[in-house]
Amino acid sequence: MDTRVITLCYRKVIDINSAKQWDKVVFEASYMEFKMQAQNYSHGTAFTSYADLLKHVPNAQRLAGMVTPAITGYLQQLGGIVPDVLNNVGKRFLKFNKFQFEIINSDINDKTRHQVAVNFYTGTLVWHDTIADFLLIADYRPEATGDEEVLSNLFKLPPYVNIHSLQKLQQHGKDLTRADSPC
Numbered sequence: 001m002d003t004r005v006i007t008l009c010y011r012k013v014i015d016i017n018s019a020k021q022w023d024k025v026v027f028e029a030s031y032m033e034f035k036m037q038a039q040n041y042s043h044g045t046a047f048t049s050y051a052d053l054l055k056h057v058p059n060a061q062r063l064a065g066m067v068t069p070a071i072t073g074y075l076q077q078l079g080g081i082v083p084d085v086l087n088n089v090g091k092r093f094l095k096f097n098k099f100q101f102e103i104i105n106s107d108i109n110d111k112t113r114h115q116v117a118v119n120f121y122t123g124t125l126v127w128h129d130t131i132a133d134f135l136l137i138a139d140y141r142p143e144a145t146g147d148e149e150v151l152s153n154l155f156k157l158p159p160y161v162n163i164h165s166l167q168k169l170q171q172h173g174k175d176l177t178r179a180d181s182p183c
Helices: 021-042 050-056 060-067 069-076
Strands: 003-015 096-105 115-122 125-131 134-139 153-156 161-169 175-180
Touching: 003 021, 021 050, 021 060, 021 069, 021 096, 021 115, 050 060, 050 096, 060 069, 060 096
Parallel strands: none
Antiparallel strands: 003 115, 003 125, 003 161, 096 115, 125 134, 134 153, 161 175
16 A cells, blocks of 8 residues: 655745734734845835846845845744644644745835745655545654554645645555655
8 A cells, every 4th residue: 555645835925914913023024124135136226126126136036035034033933833724623733844935025115015925844744535625644754664553633725735745655665656846
């Protein structure tokens, strides 16, 4: 029997209308840092929007990486648990081991246009089954013998959750296929 091993990606979009406290502090910190860093690229130009900077100013694509440190402390507050994704009993359970920060839109002069995303990538999971629009998953443990009890989580697939990578393993561990997709 094949084992399906997956990595999930949850894309959390944050903007001026985000209501949760954590989202608000990430919004404020990322906007303040964007304004400071973008001035290095917009100085002497008429460009104030992120899109215009990307289009007309060399190396402006570096802005997302320059803003990322402003939010890393807030990501550490999550304790490695993906926000917003709950299992079937209402608990946050999904662990992430890496993230990617992205600026979707922004403007130095208009805070309402600021929109960012944080893409959370899980560790390796075993995809046991799909039941309607629910996934039954468990942490992947290559040393597991198959005879021991494995703790699992059943959760309804929410918007912005994607299977980022998929790998099928034969029972004795031979890799059959691997597929990756963008978040």
